[in-house]
Amino acid sequence: MMRAAIRSANASENRAVGANQINTRGPAIRTDGLAVSELTVKFGGLAAISDVTLSLCVGEIVGLIGPNGAGKTTLVNVLTGFQKPSSGEVTLNGHETRKWGASRFRREGVARTFQSGRLFGKLSVLENAEVSAIAMGASRDKARKQAVELLEWVGLREVLQRPAESLAYTDQRRLDIARALCSDAKYVLLDEPAAGMSDTECDDLMHLIRAMPRKFDCAVLLIEHNMHVVMGLSDRLHVLDGGRTIVEGVPAEVQAHEAFLRAYLGAEIVE
Ligand SMILES: Nc1ncnc2c1ncn2[C@@H]1O[C@H](COP(=O)(O)OP(=O)(O)OP(=O)(O)O)[C@@H](O)[C@H]1O
Numbered sequence: 001m002m003r004a005a006i007r008s009a010n011a012s013e014n015r016a017v018g019a020n021q022i023n024t025r026g027p028a029i030r031t032d033g034l035a036v037s038e039l040t041v042k043f044g045g046l047a048a049i050s051d052v053t054l055s056l057c058v059g060e061i062v063g064l065i066g067p068n069g070a071g072k073t074t075l076v077n078v079l080t081g082f083q084k085p086s087s088g089e090v091t092l093n094g095h096e097t098r099k100w101g102a103s104r105f106r107r108e109g110v111a112r113t114f115q116s117g118r119l120f121g122k123l124s125v126l127e128n129a130e131v132s133a134i135a136m137g138a139s140r141d142k143a144r145k146q147a148v149e150l151l152e153w154v155g156l157r158e159v160l161q162r163p164a165e166s167l168a169y170t171d172q173r174r175l176d177i178a179r180a181l182c183s184d185a186k187y188v189l190l191d192e193p194a195a196g197m198s199d200t201e202c203d204d205l206m207h208l209i210r211a212m213p214r215k216f217d218c219a220v221l222l223i224e225h226n227m228h229v230v231m232g233l234s235d236r237l238h239v240l241d242g243g244r245t246i247v248e249g250v251p252a253e254v255q256a257h258e259a260f261l262r263a264y265l266g267a268e269i270v271e
């Protein structure tokens with residue numbers, strides 16, 4: 001992937017790249033899709049997100065990447081109503097969302113998975129998915145049908161009656177995806193779905209995620225540290241470091257870009 005030799009550099013040097021970025025400000029503000037503009041999120045004195053503009057439209061897969069602590073999960077929290085912005089706007093198809101809580105985002109078609117899993121451990125795999133559909137207003141019959149279909153699709157057909165907590169970690173991540181899809185989501189935000197997966201499991205997961213925009217007529221925002229997965233799936237990438245957008249573009253552009261090499265990989269290009 002990288003031809004340039006690299007060596008370690010400290011974070012402040014990494015962030016000093018600036019001038020040659022493909023796009024440091026993000027696209028013009030769009031009125032369609034799920035979007036944040038000029039978003040800042042502060043926790044006390046710490047700016048977890050600074051002036052980030054990003055949009056997500058039905059039909060596309062957008063990769064959101066960056067080193068640990070870059071602000072990726074915080075951005076997903078804002079896009080799903082789990083975290084209020086300090087400043088900036090979140091819009092859904094042009095509608096201001098300032099007063100929306102997480103359940104409103106969910107009702108409007110924005111669903112997510114969690115980096116650290118939030119399944120109902122004692123409930124069965126099937127019940128976990130059904131609960132998600134019922135919360136969206138589905139009847140018990142419809143919820144059951146939808147849950148079974150989606151659980152089969154993610155590869156959990158054999159374990160429908162098992163308690164969620166008894167599943168392997170990687171199967172719990174698949175269940176989390178099925179739960180997100182059970183709500184007829186138009187915007188599916190996946191927070192490190194491939195974490196802990198083997199290469200073969202990653203390839204299976206990639207097939208699923210790649211199929212999602214067409215199969216479910218949705219958009220996918222994919223946070224992922226596995227470069228093979230995120231580069232292979234994303235139509236475009238948005239790279240954060242220290243809460244700021246440092247580069248965005250199509251994968252081929254981004255992965256050859258100095259800002260990506262320096263900041264994301266924590267390295268300085270020598271030649
Ligand atoms: N609720 C919170 N209170 C205080 N600080 C927070 C809170 N949530 C996140 N942070 C801080 O904000 C920064 C961004 O965190 P975030 O979890 O969004 O990063 P991330 O890119 O998802 O990292 P990772 O790749 O490790 O998951 C970090 O410095 C983190 O410690």
Ligand SMILES: [Mg+2]
Pocket residue numbers: 072073074115
């Ligand atoms: Mg995170």
